[in-house]
Amino acid sequence: MEQSNKITIGILGGGQLGKMLFEAGSPLNNRYRFLESSPDCPASLVCNNQVVGGLMDADKIETLAEGCDVISYEIEHVNIDALRKLEENNKSVFPKSNVLKTIQDKGLQKQFYRNHNIPTLDFILSTSANLQTSVERWPDTKFVLKHRKGGYDGKGVQVITKSQYAELLSSKDDSINNDSGFVIEKFVPEVTEVAVIVGVAQDGTITSYDPCEMVFDPKSNLMDYLIAPSSLSQEINNRCKEIATKVVRSFDSPGLFAVELFIDDNDDVFVNEIAPRPHNSGHHTIESCITSQYEQLNRILLNQPLGDTRLMCPAATCNIVGPPDVLGEYIIDNLDEILSISGVYIHMYGKASTSPYRKLGHFTILSETKEEVVNKMKQVKELLKIKST
Amino acid sequence: MEQSNKITIGILGGGQLGKMLFEAGSPLNNRYRFLESSPDCPASLVCNNQVVGGLMDADKIETLAEGCDVISYEIEHVNIDALRKLEENNKSVFPKSNVLKTIQDKGLQKQFYRNHNIPTLDFILSTSANLQTSVERWPDTKFVLKHRKGGYDGKGVQVITKSQYAELLSSKDDSINNDSGFVIEKFVPEVTEVAVIVGVAQDGTITSYDPCEMVFDPKSNLMDYLIAPSSLSQEINNRCKEIATKVVRSFDSPGLFAVELFIDDNDDVFVNEIAPRPHNSGHHTIESCITSQYEQLNRILLNQPLGDTRLMCPAATCNIVGPPDVLGEYIIDNLDEILSISGVYIHMYGKASTSPYRKLGHFTILSETKEEVVNKMKQVKELLKIKST
Numbered sequence: 001m002e003q004s005n006k007i008t009i010g011i012l013g014g015g016q017l018g019k020m021l022f023e024a025g026s027p028l029n030n031r032y033r034f035l036e037s038s039p040d041c042p043a044s045l046v047c048n049n050q051v052v053g054g055l056m057d058a059d060k061i062e063t064l065a066e067g068c069d070v071i072s073y074e075i076e077h078v079n080i081d082a083l084r085k086l087e088e089n090n091k092s093v094f095p096k097s098n099v100l101k102t103i104q105d106k107g108l109q110k111q112f113y114r115n116h117n118i119p120t121l122d123f124i125l126s127t128s129a130n131l132q133t134s135v136e137r138w139p140d141t142k143f144v145l146k147h148r149k150g151g152y153d154g155k156g157v158q159v160i161t162k163s164q165y166a167e168l169l170s171s172k173d174d175s176i177n178n179d180s181g182f183v184i185e186k187f188v189p190e191v192t193e194v195a196v197i198v199g200v201a202q203d204g205t206i207t208s209y210d211p212c213e214m215v216f217d218p219k220s221n222l223m224d225y226l227i228a229p230s231s232l233s234q235e236i237n238n239r240c241k242e243i244a245t246k247v248v249r250s251f252d253s254p255g256l257f258a259v260e261l262f263i264d265d266n267d268d269v270f271v272n273e274i275a276p277r278p279h280n281s282g283h284h285t286i287e288s289c290i291t292s293q294y295e296q297l298n299r300i301l302l303n304q305p306l307g308d309t310r311l312m313c314p315a316a317t318c319n320i321v322g323p324p325d326v327l328g329e330y331i332i333d334n335l336d337e338i339l340s341i342s343g344v345y346i347h348m349y350g351k352a353s354t355s356p357y358r359k360l361g362h363f364t365i366l367s368e369t370k371e372e373v374v375n376k377m378k379q380v381k382e383l384l385k386i387k388s389t
Numbered sequence: 390m391e392q393s394n395k396i397t398i399g400i401l402g403g404g405q406l407g408k409m410l411f412e413a414g415s416p417l418n419n420r421y422r423f424l425e426s427s428p429d430c431p432a433s434l435v436c437n438n439q440v441v442g443g444l445m446d447a448d449k450i451e452t453l454a455e456g457c458d459v460i461s462y463e464i465e466h467v468n469i470d471a472l473r474k475l476e477e478n479n480k481s482v483f484p485k486s487n488v489l490k491t492i493q494d495k496g497l498q499k500q501f502y503r504n505h506n507i508p509t510l511d512f513i514l515s516t517s518a519n520l521q522t523s524v525e526r527w528p529d530t531k532f533v534l535k536h537r538k539g540g541y542d543g544k545g546v547q548v549i550t551k552s553q554y555a556e557l558l559s560s561k562d563d564s565i566n567n568d569s570g571f572v573i574e575k576f577v578p579e580v581t582e583v584a585v586i587v588g589v590a591q592d593g594t595i596t597s598y599d600p601c602e603m604v605f606d607p608k609s610n611l612m613d614y615l616i617a618p619s620s621l622s623q624e625i626n627n628r629c630k631e632i633a634t635k636v637v638r639s640f641d642s643p644g645l646f647a648v649e650l651f652i653d654d655n656d657d658v659f660v661n662e663i664a665p666r667p668h669n670s671g672h673h674t675i676e677s678c679i680t681s682q683y684e685q686l687n688r689i690l691l692n693q694p695l696g697d698t699r700l701m702c703p704a705a706t707c708n709i710v711g712p713p714d715v716l717g718e719y720i721i722d723n724l725d726e727i728l729s730i731s732g733v734y735i736h737m738y739g740k741a742s743t744s745p746y747r748k749l750g751h752f753t754i755l756s757e758t759k760e761e762v763v764n765k766m767k768q769v770k771e772l773l774k775i776k777s778t
């Protein structure tokens with residue numbers, strides 16, 4: 001084989017992020033092995049070398065690692081103790097297990113930012129038992145209540161008022177009981193949300209991508225799409241990149257990180273949270289940047305130099321999710337009409353069936369101006385429907 | 390599965406063109422099956438669904454087709470009668486077998502151009518037995534002598550003078566005996582060579598890419614690299630696209646075609662020859678065009694609308710070939726230095742061993758200006774060495 005090295009990359013998780021990582025490595029014939037419980041997961045469509053097993057299963061993680069030279073993960077919910085054990089046996093795990101330990105727990109994450117002088121919104125930590133007292137003492141009427149652990153894609157996070165909290169308390173709502181405890185965080189209306197992808201090579205070199213902005217639907221207040229470049233000034237963009245680079249440097253570990261940031265009305269920048277892996281906000285880099293976030297992670301894991309992160313043209317990405325009223329096998333309606341629009345790139349994750357709000361894929365739009373990108377985004381969103389077969 | 394259709398694409402051949410075709414289809418989870426005699430061919434690295442067999446084996450071609458809805462090929466040297474039989478049984482073969490029949494034979498190709506008023510350099514056809522007489526009657530001292538069939542990558546083509554021919558004759562050189570006969574063609578020095586990729590959809594829609602120019606090394610006179618846009622004026626570029634479109638339309642078949650053209654000192658454009666498949670001169674489209682030549686062929690085979698062919702930035706491609714003095718297992722030397730250069734994309738074909746002049750891969754360079762592309766090309770060519778492991 002023509003590889004410059006015979007490194008096999010081991011990945012915990014076999015979802016769409018794994019699939020896209022392996023696709024990015026195909027031109028150089030990178031070698032992968034991955035751990036995932038479902039044999040027909042997205043990554044299985046592009047890689048045969050699967051260990052079938054759960055991401056909390058220490059024995060399976062060991063089996064994965066036996067065939068690999070370097071280990072990473074495409075999801076946070078994995079067995080950290082098993083990763084630490086690999087590190088003790090001199091196996092490279094990137095990002096390091098102690099970084100993942102901090103990130104898995106939103107309380108530790110917030111404290112890490114505070115300890116490293118990283119700007120983050122005010123917060124206090126609370127146990128389940130103390131929650132009522134903590135809420136009463138919190139100075140504002142409206143606040144953000146987060147489970148420290150186990151949240152995903154917005155689950156375990158709610159914006160509520162003290163009176164809404166009282167209602168949840170009296171109705172014994174599940175969401176205010178959590179073994180891992182809570183973060184109570186300042187609520188700031190009208191923030192701009194961006195994410196900065198940061199790559200750290202094994203030699204410590206760091207590079208970041210331009211911020212990608214989350215655009216919200218003004219009616220539903222749900223995220224509508226992600227767009228780059230952001231609507232922020234060059235100065236604020238640079239500040240976002242600086243802060244993202246600073247926080248990632250504090251982790252002191254190779255890896256690819258997505259740093260979510262809030263920018264308030266005073267142009268103050270705050271770190272919201274970090275994912276230690278490729279991220280939704282970097283999907284557009286596949287088509288729009290000189291080096292995609294997936295190629296960047298491949299380079300990091302193979303101990304190669306980092307690639308150029310420059311954005312080549314405006315780009316936006318939108319998730320393709322299962323509609324609330326469709327279950328089971330599905331097709332994309334109006335696919336031909338969508339493919340007739342110049343600069344639309346559809347990525348499907350190969351999931352056999354849909355369920356309400358399930359992430360089935362995404363599409364990216366490239367165009368010469370942001371205005372054109374936004375117009376095409378509206379057009380494709382109108383056309384693209386998931387329907388039953 | 391989320392495909393809008395459940396079409397399986399069958400491909401005769403499992404080389405690098407197949408590999409890149411399958412890579413282009415991965416984001417939409419396209420289904421492929423391919424026929425190739427070697428189980429560890431390039432395409433096998435990205436597709437499990439292989440029929441092991443030769444491309445002249447009618448039974449194997451039938452086996453391939455049984456599992457497929459539409460058939461194409463990534464190499465010309467296949468059993469045409471077997472393809473015609475598939476067509477008689479209402480299987481779609483694109484490009485159609487009669488097109489391949491014309492293209493496989495350089496004599497029929499040249500006659501086709503003449504019959505369809507396509508500009509092509511003057512020629513006569515000759516059998517092996519008549520070759521001496523034909524050469525004597527040819528008006529110019531210097532001419533191009535081509536085998537009608539079986540040539541590949543420049544083999545079976547020579548530029549010679551009448552006296553050189555006489556030497557070959559007296560030494561009974563193999564190259565002047567060929568069962569399929571010969572084309573004697575006008576030799577024009579100092580031509581510019583470009584190629585235009587043309588896509589024809591199943592509904593007859595046609596689209597073409599901007600011409601890509603072959604740049605020759607002034608010392609060795611061998612092709613050095615391919616670059617787009619070409620050095621020709623916009624007017625000549627457009628004429629090249631028009632002529633390429635006209636000749637492909639004359640074939641009256643869906644498919645992807647690479648039309649090689651000569652432009653002489655008077656700015657006259659001539660069709661040299663045509664490949665009915667993805668082509669070296671379109672490798673750069675993977676990174677530089679809105680729709681790559683591979684994605685375009687996928688769309689054609691899946692009966693989807695054609696994609697936008699626009700070039701987004703200057704790009705050049707160079708083959709990575711085995712050096713004359715290296716045999717067997719190999720690595721790329723200086724890979725890290727090469728990957729440190731912004732906008733360099735390496736594609737390796739996964740061939741297990743090298744031999745002199747074997748095509749092992751290619752690299753593409755993107756940059757904002759053609760000058761930068763050319764400078765980086767020199768840099769990478771200096772650095773990139775294939776060496777034994």
